[in-house]
Amino acid sequence: MPSIFTRIIRHEIPAHFVLEEPHVVAFLDIAPLSRGHVLVVPVEEREFLHQLSPASAEAVGRALQRVAAAVVDATGTPDYNILQNNGAAAHQAVPHVHFHVIPRQKNGAGLGIQWRSGGLDSADAAVLVAAIRQRLSA
DSSP, rough: OOOOHHHHHTSSOOOOOOEESSSEEEOSSOOSSSSSSSEESSSSOOSSSSGSSSHHHHHHHHHHHHHHHHHHHHHOOOOEEEOOOOOOGGGGOOOOOOOEEOOOTTTOOOOOOOOOOOOOHHHHHHHHHHHHHHHHHH
């Protein structure tokens, strides 16, 4: 069954589109955290960012920059967050890759973040670096 975002992309469910291109769309979030909250969504339906085709990933990257600039200009709010979650444990509510562009307004409207910093063990860092570099070069 197609995701709700695929149904929006197909115009089966109404949305307030701000951008429609062959590989990516953007529309206003129906439950915004602040005025100007926009979702940027690849047309390709994949649950996780790393599953996207290079063409879709490139299109999303280009669209994010353009949509963020347009939201800043349209709302007059220079500060914003870009949020993207992968998987239920990471708070992904719709299993279709999507990015939130969320203006952060001076009155506090927008995304609230609680950052729980940890420490980085040097030995583990070396193991991680080696493993990630190996996979990047494959």
